[in-house]
Amino acid sequence: MKTILFLAGDGIGPEITRETRKVAQALKDGLSLDLAFDEALIGGAAHDATGNAFPDETRARADAASAVFLGAVGGPKWDHLTGAASLERVALLGLRKQLGAFANLRPVKVFPQLIEASTLKREIVEGVDMIIVRELIGGIYFGEPRGLRTTGDGHQEGYNTLVYSVPEIERVVRAACTIARTRDKRVTSVDKANVLEALRLWREVATRVVRDEFPDITLDHLIVDNAAMQLIRSPKQFDVMVTTNMFGDILSDAASMLTGSLGMLPSAALNETGKGMYEPIHGSAPDIAGRNLANPLASILSLAMMMEHSLGEPQAARRIEAAVHGVLDAGLRTADIMSPGMKQVTTAEMGDAVVAALAVRVSQAAS
Structure with missing residues (x-):
């Protein structure tokens, strides 16, 4: 049972x-x-x-x-x-x-019954069918050190740490690719590799995993701000999207409005x-x-x-x-x-x- x-x-x-x-x-x-x-x-x-x-x-x-x-x-x-x-x-x-x-x-x-509930035009949202694979127990939500402190000049500041290890990245990319094999065999990895070292590693690891383990999968990379824009401009281009804990949190909520409601x-x-x-x-x-x-x-x-x-x-x-x-x-x-x-x-x-x-x-x- x-x-x-x-x-x-x-x-x-x-x-x-x-x-x-x-x-x-x-x-x-x-x-x-x-x-x-x-x-x-x-x-x-x-x-x-x-x-x-x-x-x-x-x-x-x-x-x-x-x-x-x-x-x-x-x-x-x-x-x-x-x-x-x-x-x-x-x-x-x-x-x-x-x-x-x-x-x-x-x-x-x-x-199809709810196309009119979306705030976007019918031709943009009709036929949208994608899945966002979000890494869920790592990244900035779990990274240490974190907290509040008072600086030497008496000001308070908050700090969080964005950390990703190779095994954490590997397993979520593998999960996304496994799902993609049941769909259109396309994965878009979303990061901020242009400014964040942790996500430069994310991109390197994602590229290697797909190249070595999933040669039948087509992999694209997008910087998160471009991904957010593309999600609203042309959402039907996406099949499986894989991304970090925080980016997945934000992008999936934004994507909900394609459907008309959370x-x-x-x-x-x-x-x-x-x-x-x-x-x-x-x-x-x-x-x-x-x-x-x-x-x-x-x-x-x-x-x-x-x-x-x-x-x-x-x-x-x-x-x-x-x-x-x-x-x-x-x-x-x-x-x-x-x-x-x-x-x-x-x-x-x-x-x-x-x-x-x-x-x-x-x-x-x-x-």
Whole structure:
């Protein structure tokens, strides 16, 4: 039996996790999957209950699970927790580090039903289908030394260290190339090699790995500022993009607007064995938390990625994706992707609609 650990977290996390678990239960029942579900606290909710944003019990359950689903972490209530005590440092980065989840996969696919939701012209976004592979447990977010200090003249300054080792670069480039082999065999490596020594090394290592290990892959290099421009100017030129932790964080959020909403983008973070944590990229959205307005489709699509990459159930992944297309074809929209002529629904209603669409597809397959 394989166990999914659900970590609802904060903000809209509990709402979207509830809908995702509904879909997981429907899959378990409809396809007779050998799944078990567990849950634990993380983030602000865990801090309030235990004094620790990433409690030992949650760590143990994450280690024991086959895959981890994370709703969201953070919110204004916990803004007083800063530096090493911040929720993001303790819970989010801590969970990624504990799982060894170094490869963050962020698909950027424009649904044909949502082209009008994008702020860009149809001819720019129609047909966009790329994936950003972000190095997730190295770089400037984890580098040491870091902190705040007072200089000799009495001014305070903050400092962070950008560090990448050869093995860290090699493994994420290999992950990107392996994915590219299932797609169009094109990889774009994004760096800042013109001014940063760490990323000069990144470029050298990426070039060597592709040349020596993946001769069938076409590799291009882009400086990050040019990559950001090209992502908006001509996104269809990209197939697989691989980049650093910070650049991947920024570029994938920018890419979300190609699709019209952060609420449509799932993600996976995998370790060397394929075990991973899965989460929508939109964050905790505290401004709409508890109002039944959040879009659960990114989290439901993250479940599809989990079925594909960690649970060995590609058929279930395809069922989820088809069900999401079905509800969009039916004109159902949450507020973030609403457009004229469509029907606006709540978080719960969207989740129920995906479950209903899933049931139809499962029964059709059975017959």
